[in-house]
Amino acid sequence: MVCLLLPLGLAACSSTGDQDDYALNDTPPEVLYNEGLALRSQGNLKAADDKFRELDRLYPYSEYAKRSLVNMAFINYRRGNYTDAITSARRFLTLYPGNEDAAYALYIIGQSYYAQIPDITRDQRVTMEAAQAFSELIQRYPDSEYVADSRTKLIAAEDQLAGKEMQIGRYYLKKRNYIAAINRFKTVVLEYQTTRHVEEALFRLTESYYSLGVVNEAQTAAAVLGHNFPDTAWYKNAYALLNEGGYAPSEDSGSWISRAFDGINVL
Template sequence: MPLTFAKKAAGSAALAAVLVSLSASPGLCAWYDSLDPSQWFAEKYKPEVQPDIPADKLYSDGLANLEDRNFEIATQKFEDLDKRYPSTDWSRKAILMTAYANYEGQKYDDAINASKRYLQRHPATKDAAYAQYLMAMSQYKQIPDVTRDQDRSEKALIALTELVQKYPTSEYAADAKAKIQITRDQLAGKEMEVGRFYLERRNFPAAINRFRDVVSKYQTTRHAEEALERLAEAYMALGITSEAQTAAAVLGHNYPDSQWYKDAYALLQNGGLQPREEKSSWLSKIYRGVIGRTAAAE
């Protein structure tokens, strides 16, 4: 027991000596003081007070940067305006201008997101048609060439169609209609490319499905003539002569001066056949419907 007490006393004396040494050293004292938790974040996390910038000043700054084609800075100004003045008319303007600045800066996905946000918050305002137009054009600008996936074309067609349906009297409707036709032509072109691929490899059923999509969905595009002729080719190769004759007859009825009709006619003649429409054919039904709808529209 006395020995244990002596050891404890010696340890206490050594600890006291260390503390005295620390207190006598200025540098070590400073290090020790820095362990005070109240001092750890004093300088790192000072409260930051944002200046109160008037809404019209932020908006004007955004417009000025737009004019100077500083689209990224302009976007930042409009986004800041939306955050500082939520649920105000300034916020509404800011969201729309954010979409426009991103569109002009070719940040099309950001423009789409801002346009959607505007339409969700302000669907009944006079600028809703313009927001829809910006969204549709942002999709349209990203349409790839016909050899690639056409997901963007599908989305552009949906957005453009919604614009025409929801805002038929808007100043953007005419342009949207023209671009709908271009987009449909693009989608038909993709179907034709895949159909030719199958036709060259003698996969006639797969080719027919692609050409059938063209004449079913995109009859008013420039690809319809070729699709009808390719259908005649594929059906002849499969020995389904009645459908081949119908394809040629429909082609001749709708495009009598087409080179594609001349090719289809020659193909049938080589097989001892003539163009002849089978009224029960799916092709005949489709084009009778198209002719009827066109006449009604006129």
């Protein structure tokens, strides 16, 4: 007899003797897993993902389902399906936080966000997510084989985040909204102190505070800039700006700027 497909995809047959195409697959989990691995090694990633998903659906609490989650995360990352990769990796971490593959799952999450980092003019939410994943991996699994690459990518992500703060800060500075500008440059100095943007941030703080008439903080920002980056154009510009008004760089040890660099040499 002919089977008709119902709107929700359920098979309906008029004879009970006919086999339902949607009957439960009784293939053992180890067989499904090995089939998925074979498809993955052949480069048939879509079929491999389907196989691992089927295994996870049929045997959700098995050891093979656990391995399938990691494979799904990797496969979807390779296919550019970053949302699915992150979902599988996060589910794995939720279910098996102490598993030996937890560091790898975190690494896939970081890589998936990192691959989506936009240019500096756009919202940097995914950049922040990438930085958080790599930072967590470094802190929780310091001996992991993924730490070295995570450190490299964390530096790049933080540089991007600092660059975004600088872009917004310069916009506010141009609009003479000095308080808003200072808040952005302050974020760079406090949170992204080891990025390449900190030199300009200190100069912009000198510029912003000086424009507000808060000379003491302007002098401190210039002094800290000169102490850490004495040969840069940013320091020369800060020195010249203060000199025009009859001032010179002078550090106030009680300033938040001075305290931010206390005991830290960024050279």
